[in-house]
Amino acid sequence: MKIASRFLTRPDAVRTVMVSLDGEPVAARAGDSVAAALLAHSGDASRQSGKGAPRTAFCMMGICFDCLVEVDGQPNCQGCMITVRDGMVLRRQRGLRKLDGSANA
Amino acid sequence: MPDADLIIVGAGPAGMAAAATAAAGGGRVLLLDEQPRAGGQIYRNVGAGGDARPWLGKDYAAGRPLVAALQAPGITAEFGATVWRIEAGPRVVWSRDGESHVCAARHVLLAGGAQERPVPFPGWTLPGVMPAGAPQILMKTSGLLPRDAVLAGSGPLLYLIAAQMIDAGAAPQALVETQGPAMMLRATRHLPRALMAAGTLAKGLGLIRKIKAAGVARHTGAAGFRAEVAGDGDIAFSFTAGGRAHRLVTPLLLTHQGVVPSTHVSRAAGAAHEWNEAQQAFQPKRDAWGATDVPGIHVAGDGAGIGGAEAAQAAGRLAACDILHRLGRLDEASRDRKAAPDRAALRRAMAIRPFLDAAYAPLPEFLAPEGDTIVCRCEEITAADIRASVDEGANGPRQVKTATRAGMGPCQGRMCDLTVRGILAACGTRPATPRARTPIKPVKLGELAALASHQET
Known part of the structure; x- marks a missing residue:
């Protein structure tokens, strides 16, 4: 079940770009951070913690690291510090990452 | 040869004001900031053209001239630049796009600003609970507006964010305030001094009037915060206030207990720190010009103790004057003369702090x-x-x-x-x-x- 976004998006003239989230196409406002785009898309968790708890972007200013997300194959990227680009491939992380970037099963 | 006379870490009000003053005095300045644009959190994205976002208010728009002043010759600004080390020299090590750079300077000014105080309570890690400053950043950078949110906590920033949400057409469903009559009573002894900053007090009262006029439900003296998952991913927020238990259901619970200095950079630089009991936070020790006990390193702005944007600008300029003096570009008498208006401005801006610190002190349950x-x-x-x-x-x-x-x-x-x-x-x-x-x-x-x-x- 997809949880509705916890935010209202102001309708305005900003261009949109397309990214993918776990393989699903998602429209995002050009210029938004990855974390903002994910918050606009849904109210779901954007990752699971090491103990499997749902988390999503929190501070939006680069200090809390709760917005960690895989961006174009790079794990543990701070979603709030990266601007969305057309064609960006995003994946939610479930649990912590190993040194080689794979899931710490 | 050093890369600059002065490296400034942080392009918020303190860093921007210091950069302009230092450059005007003939200094070569390298300004580093982790975000994509100048402004810090308070003026975040203010320099980006096109979208005026009038609901963010006049105080937000006041950041524009500071950003514009960074065009002065003598200032090199690097954005997306994450500082991860300050070393003796002083030298600053920073990273961008996976590549690190080492820059040397005669002086370094740390102007890293503030972060929100963590507000831990059962459920604060759930999606749907955020610090109140986070959606304010989204309002500045993304045009996202909180939907049917509950604001909970205390402090002047909470009122400002509530007012901005109201003006943007996204009024919060409730304002749940943790300060009670006893805290206000303790704060009243600081009121005479706070009257030096009467303009700021009047602004705060104006915000509260706006919140009342908008019909936002208000609770005061709230405590016992707890968040749980309700249906449809909403947050069930329970608390006590006025001797009763309350429960509000909201997609977005926004908490706030004031801001505290961001001190990782100053602590890692080796500067001595002290505990500020009134503000319940660590801050670097510094002299009247912002100089720390580490040679070549000054601090200014909220990162040196919470004072707000106007105090930060004044402190940034004071530090820049002292650094120009140490660079041999300003003699002592000129430095002191040039600094006088900023010293007065700093005193005025700080006059309201003891009142705010006492009236909106964080609750023991969060500390x-x-x-x-x-x-x-x-x-x-x-x-x-x-x-x-x-x-x-x-x-x-x-x-x-x-x-x-x-x-x-x-x-x-x-x-x-x-x-x-x-x-x-x-x-x-x-x-x-x-x-x-x-x-x-x-x-x-x-x-x-x-x-x-x-x-x-």
């Missing part, structure tokens, strides 16, 4: 939580875990960290070190300032290795 409330969000360490480590003999932040892993995650204690300190103090210890060490933001090993080979050549 020293108990039970299964998560304290360290990264490592998922609870208050009970930390209290157990204290029972077993830990009497300072290092022992707690070793025993529990609290503070060992990627945020490096930014979200928990004040709470660990609060628990240690509540348990009767006299906790030391926690250490912050290089790299103060995560850097990949490959990036470190590339830097090492570069330095050998």
Whole structure:
């Protein structure tokens, strides 16, 4: 079940770009951070913690690291510090990452 | 030859004002900031053209001239630049796009600003709970507006954000305030001094009037926060106020207990710090010009103690005057003369702080939580875990960290070190300032290795 976004998006003239989230196409406002785009898309968790708890972007200013997300194959990227680009491939992380970037099963 | 006379870390009000003053005095300035644009959090994105976003208000728009002044010759500004080390020299090591750079200067000014105080309570890690400053950043950068949110906590920023949400057409469903009559009573003795900043007081009263006029439900004296998952992913927020238990259902619970200095950079630089009891936060020790006990390193703005944007600008200019003097570009008498208006402005802006600090003090339940409330969000360490480590003999932040892993995650204690300190103090210890060490933001090993080979050549 997809949880509705916890935010209202102001309708305005900003261009949109397309990214993918776990393989699903998602429209995002050009210029938004990855974390903002994910918050606009849904109210779901954007990752699971090491103990499997749902988390999503929190501070939006680069200090809390709760917005960690895989961006174009790079794990543990701070979603709030990266601007969305057309064609960006995003994946939610479930649990912590190993040194080689794979899931710490 | 050094890369600059002055490297400024942080392009908020303090850093921008210092850059302009130092450059006008003939200094070569390198300004570094982690965000994509100048402004800091308070003026975040203010320089981006096109979208006026009038609901953010006049005080937000006041950041424009500061950003514009960075075009002065003599200022080189680098954005997306994450500083991760300050070393003797002084030299500043910063990273961008996976590549690190080492820059040397005669002086370094740390103007890293503030962060929101962590507000730990049961459920604060759930999606749908955020610090109130986070959606304000989204309102500045993304045009996202909080939907049917509840604002909970206390402090002037909470009123400002409520007013901005109302003006944007996204009024909160409720404002749940933690301050009660006893705190206001304690604060009244600071009112005469606060009248020096009558304009700021009047602004605050105006915000409260706006919130009342908008018909936002208000509770005061609230405590006992708890968030749980309700249906459809909403948050069920329960608390007590006025002797009654309350429960509100909202997609977005926004909490706030004031802001605290961001001190990782100044601590890792080796500057001595002190505990500010009134503000319940650590801050670097500095003289009247912002000089720390580390040669070549000044601090200014909220990162040196919370004072707000106007105080930060004044402190930034004062530090820049002192640095120009130390560079031999301004004699002592000229420095003092040039600094006089900023010193007066700083005194005026700080006059309201004792009142605000007392009236909107954080609640003990957030300073020293108990039970299964998560304290360290990264490592998922609870208050009970930390209290157990204290029972077993830990009497300072290092022992707690070793025993529990609290503070060992990627945020490096930014979200928990004040709470660990609060628990240690509540348990009767006299906790030391926690250490912050290089790299103060995560850097990949490959990036470190590339830097090492570069330095050998």
